[in-house]
Amino acid sequence: MSHASSAPALPGEPTRDGLPPMPPGPAHEESHFASLAPLRDLLSGAADGLVLPFAVTAALAALGVAPAPILLSGLAVAAAGAVSAGLGHAMAARREAAHYLAERAREEEESRLYPERERWEVAAILHRYGLRGDLLRQAVEAIAGDRRRWVDFMMRFELDLSEPDPRQAARSALALGLGQALGGLLPLLPYLLAAAPADALVASAGLTAAGLLGLGGLKARASGLPPMGGALQALALGLLSGMAAWMAAAALG
Amino acid sequence: MSHASSAPALPGEPTRDGLPPMPPGPAHEESHFASLAPLRDLLSGAADGLVLPFAVTAALAALGVAPAPILLSGLAVAAAGAVSAGLGHAMAARREAAHYLAERAREEEESRLYPERERWEVAAILHRYGLRGDLLRQAVEAIAGDRRRWVDFMMRFELDLSEPDPRQAARSALALGLGQALGGLLPLLPYLLAAAPADALVASAGLTAAGLLGLGGLKARASGLPPMGGALQALALGLLSGMAAWMAAAALG
Numbered sequence: 315m316s317h318a319s320s321a322p323a324l325p326g327e328p329t330r331d332g333l334p335p336m337p338p339g340p341a342h343e344e345s346h347f348a349s350l351a352p353l354r355d356l357l358s359g360a361a362d363g364l365v366l367p368f369a370v371t372a373a374l375a376a377l378g379v380a381p382a383p384i385l386l387s388g389l390a391v392a393a394a395g396a397v398s399a400g401l402g403h404a405m406a407a408r409r410e411a412a413h414y415l416a417e418r419a420r421e422e423e424e425s426r427l428y429p430e431r432e433r434w435e436v437a438a439i440l441h442r443y444g445l446r447g448d449l450l451r452q453a454v455e456a457i458a459g460d461r462r463r464w465v466d467f468m469m470r471f472e473l474d475l476s477e478p479d480p481r482q483a484a485r486s487a488l489a490l491g492l493g494q495a496l497g498g499l500l501p502l503l504p505y506l507l508a509a510a511p512a513d514a515l516v517a518s519a520g521l522t523a524a525g526l527l528g529l530g531g532l533k534a535r536a537s538g539l540p541p542m543g544g545a546l547q548a549l550a551l552g553l554l555s556g557m558a559a560w561m562a563a564a565a566l567g
Numbered sequence: 568m569s570h571a572s573s574a575p576a577l578p579g580e581p582t583r584d585g586l587p588p589m590p591p592g593p594a595h596e597e598s599h600f601a602s603l604a605p606l607r608d609l610l611s612g613a614a615d616g617l618v619l620p621f622a623v624t625a626a627l628a629a630l631g632v633a634p635a636p637i638l639l640s641g642l643a644v645a646a647a648g649a650v651s652a653g654l655g656h657a658m659a660a661r662r663e664a665a666h667y668l669a670e671r672a673r674e675e676e677e678s679r680l681y682p683e684r685e686r687w688e689v690a691a692i693l694h695r696y697g698l699r700g701d702l703l704r705q706a707v708e709a710i711a712g713d714r715r716r717w718v719d720f721m722m723r724f725e726l727d728l729s730e731p732d733p734r735q736a737a738r739s740a741l742a743l744g745l746g747q748a749l750g751g752l753l754p755l756l757p758y759l760l761a762a763a764p765a766d767a768l769v770a771s772a773g774l775t776a777a778g779l780l781g782l783g784g785l786k787a788r789a790s791g792l793p794p795m796g797g798a799l800q801a802l803a804l805g806l807l808s809g810m811a812a813w814m815a816a817a818a819l820g
Contacts, residue, residue, distance in 0.1 A: 332694065332699040332700060332703065333691060333694045333703075334687065334690070336684070336687050336691075337683040337684045337687050338681070338684065339677065339681040339684030339685070340680070340684075362651075365647065365651045366619065366644060366647050366651065369643060369644075369647035370640055370643045370644050370647060373643040373647075374636065374639055374640060374643065377639060379635075379636045379639060380636070382632075383632045383633070383640070384636075386626070386627055386630060386632060386816040387623055387627060387636070387643075387644075387816075389812075389815040389818075390622060390623045390626040390627065390640075390812035390813070390815060391619060391623050391644050391812070393811040393812050393815030393816075394618065394622035394623060394626075394808040394809065394811050394812035394815075395619060397807055397808045398615075398618045398619065398622075398807075398808040401803075401804055401807060401808075402615070402804060405800050408800075409787070409790060409792060409797070409800075412792055413790055413791065413792060416791060416792070424593060427593070428590070428592040428593060430590040431589070431591065431592030432592070434589055434590050435592075437586060437587070438589075440706075441584075441585065441586045442716075443709070443710045443716050443719065443720050444710055444712060444713055445706055445709050446585040446709070447585060449702070449705050450585065450586075452702050453693075453698055453702060456696070456698050456699070456702060457697055457698070459697060460697055463696050463697050466696065467696050470724075471723075471724065476727065506819070534662070537662060537666055538666065539662060539665055539666060539669070544662070547658050547661075547662075550654075551654055551655060551658065554650055554651075554654060555647040555648075555650045555651040555654075556647065558647050558649070558650040559642075559643035559644070559646050559647035560643070561646065562642040562643060562645065562646030562647075563639040563640075563642045563643040563646075565642075566638070566642055566759070
């Protein structure tokens with residue numbers, strides 16, 4: 315990145331491998347986003363983690379349930395939510411990795427069994443972006459000239475599958491689960507501090523609203539979206555989930 | 568698809584727009600997957616929806632809580648979970664759509680302000696797949712010759728962003744929420760049928776295990792993965808979440 319602005323760009327003079335040096339451009343933000351990923355997962359987990367413990371305890375408190383079972387159900391849902399979010403994410407990442415390998419093996423096999431068809435599929439993709447005639451044929455030959463690159467191209471551009479990164483997935487699962495556990499404790503603090511359920515409910519609603527507004531805003535900011543919209547969406551999600559919990563419990567309770 | 572096997576392939580003879588007819592190949596399964604998407608979302612929602620209502624009611628039943636608050640907390644968590652999953656998915660889809668539009672506007676602007684840099688970025692992507700020299704330069708010019716295609720190319724291949732589909736996102740959110748609500752009711756049936764909590768816990772564990780094995784297996788099959796592995800993973804997730812709920816509630820309850 316900084317390399318581009320410091321070195322003079324010489325678009326006419328190709329480097330050893332045939333790609334000219336990068337001309338100057340805007341500072342790119344992708345790298346910033348990538349380094350923020352664990353923090354985003356933590357914030358995202360915390361925002362998700364607030365919702366169910368708040369909703370369940372609020373519904374029970376509103377229906378006059380005794381303090382002990384309210385606290386127990388809140389702790390149970392916070393813990394189970396954290397484990398199922400973290401572990402669920404890790405398992406989904408493993409499934410995706412297995413799916414990637416299976417699809418990759420299939421593409422490899424098809425490039426051997428149906429080379430003309432797979433060449434045509436490369437051509438169909440490049441054709442969509444304006445390559446025609448001889449240029450199209452030569453580009454297809456250049457890509458299909460190396461089987462690894464050919465299969466890479468099909469995985470990325472036909473199937474839209476990126477190579478999985480197990481270490482990143484593990485970090486992400488941990489951050490999500492940890493964030494969810496921490497977030498889940500926030501709405502429970504008033505009940506833990508042994509206030510009467512009705513008072514605890516008010517304090518819990520306040521803490522949850524503040525947490526959702528703050529975390530929703532931060533999550534939106536980290537994706538380059540307006541923080542206010544993200545904050546209000548998160549608050550609406552918490553509010554509607556709490557109402558659903560109360561209505562379901564009140565209807566059959 | 569069937570078009571390919573019925574019409575004779577004439578790789579030498581280009582069609583009007585310059586792309587030759589598709590040579591025969593294997594029957595592709597992508598279209599089958601796509602038509603199964605709502606069903607997969609429903610199954611996936613149901614599998615996710617089983618976990619927390621089971622975990623919370625099992626933890627409370629194991630700790631000797633009375634039947635009424637167990638049932639109330641189970642209903643509350645099932646309802647809040649369904650709303651937060653469905654609504655959360657819909658909101659995430661809206662955020663992604665906004666993110667796509669913002670990034671697209673930025674790419675458009677950069678293609679005007681830094682055309683050489685954006686051309687170079689197209690070249691860097693094609694270079695990775697083996698295009699070199701004149702062929703690389705001509706391919707870049709063909710793509711950058713039309714700004715819409717140029718930006719399409721950058722969105723898809725540099726930023727890995729696909730154009731959002733709001734209708735599909737809405738269907739998916741609905742299917743996930745509905746699945747989650749239906750799944751969440753399964754572990755609660757024994758408690759609803761007014762058995763003693765200890766008996767209801769056993770029946771609920773059996774129903775949950777059967778549900779997780781079946782849904783986990785179907786989910787894996789729908790992704791082309793071994794059903795047995797998916798079934799056992801789903802069961803492990805339910806079991807570990809239930810244990811976490813019980814430990815958290817037992818520790819502080």
